[in-house]
Amino acid sequence: MKNDEIKTNTDRILYEFGLLKKLKGVGKTHIIGSCRLNIMSWNGLDIDIENQNMSQEKLYD
Secondary structure (H helix, E strand, C coil), rough: CCHHHHHHHHHHHHHHHHHHHHCCCCCCEEHHHHHHHHCCCCEEEEEEEECCCCCCCHHHC
């Protein structure tokens, strides 16, 4: 797969299928890694979520 194809699939997952919207309910989201740099060579999506109120106990809820 080429970068453009992978990026298109990634954008569908994030926006069309609503993953980014769902994750924003958890905290401030940041798309990072190869997706952010637009150099994707395989299917992989790295997302960092900031949430000062998160704990290990809440993680499993």
